[in-house]
Each structure stands twice: as structure tokens, then as C-alpha cells.
Amino acid sequence: MPSKPIPGSTGEVLTCLPSPYLPHPATGLLYLPRFLAKCRYVRRHGALPASYAKNYKRGLDRFLCLHLGVDPAAVEKIVHESASDAEAEARLKALFPTDVRAASWNRELVQKGLTPTGQEFLKEALTAMGCADRAGEIKSVPDLIDFDEGRIE
Numbered sequence: 001m002p003s004k005p006i007p008g009s010t011g012e013v014l015t016c017l018p019s020p021y022l023p024h025p026a027t028g029l030l031y032l033p034r035f036l037a038k039c040r041y042v043r044r045h046g047a048l049p050a051s052y053a054k055n056y057k058r059g060l061d062r063f064l065c066l067h068l069g070v071d072p073a074a075v076e077k078i079v080h081e082s083a084s085d086a087e088a089e090a091r092l093k094a095l096f097p098t099d100v101r102a103a104s105w106n107r108e109l110v111q112k113g114l115t116p117t118g119q120e121f122l123k124e125a126l127t128a129m130g131c132a133d134r135a136g137e138i139k140s141v142p143d144l145i146d147f148d149e150g151r152i153e
Helices: 032-045 059-068 072-081 085-095 102-110 116-128 141-148
Strands: none
Touching: 032 059, 032 072, 059 072, 059 102, 072 085, 116 141
């Protein structure tokens, strides 16, 4: 039977966040719904758990924003200041470039962690989770996120 993460090995796990593989309905960008959900979580709760806070507006959040040519803090501000999701979407549309190059970003995202250095990072992370046996199966950073949050059995 394949191993599962040791409970608590990565810190608190938020299963309320969407998969990094979920596309944003208006743009088609993978991962954007997750970043927006993290912004909404911070708005509601004041902060993310430490296990998520360390990469908030950094890591994949920042890579996505670099791709779009926007500051992650600007996205967060829109989410925090908007009275509704519809208002946030309209403001994000104005912030983002007309062509978000979704195919380019989506390809980049799904390949995060496929380099030799990335594979070593995944192996170390899986070992710390008590799941070194899953290294050949969990192939990318988005896979690792889904695995940690229980979307990959």
C-alpha cells in the first residue's frame, strides 16, 4: 500500500484551498484560483498558517505574478478591498495584461520540479513527509501540493 504523509509533517494543511491544477474560469490560468483563495483566507483570518505563510506571495504565487507582470501585493490588495468576487474579478481583469499567455504559464507550472534539482527537492520533501517511496509518482511541485492536501491518494 502506498504511503501517506505523516500527519503534521508539513505543518497545518488547508484542504479548503483549491488544487493548483484548477484553472481560473476567466483566464484559464492554472494556480490563480489557489492564490486568490489564499488572499481570501488572509482577509478572513488575518494570516495563513505558518506552513503556508512561508510561501505566501512567494514561491508559485510570485512565479505566477512574475509571468503576469504584476506585484503579488497588488493582487492581494484587490482581493482584500473588493466587496464581492465579481468586483475582484473586474479589477483583476484591469490589472492583468490583455493576453495572460495561459498556455505558456500552464506549461511552466506543470513542469515545476521536473529538473534534477527539482526532483531532489521533491525527494527530500517526500522523505520528510514519510513518503520517500512515492518519489517516482509525485513528479512536480503541483503534485506535491495535491498529495500533501489529500487530493492524490
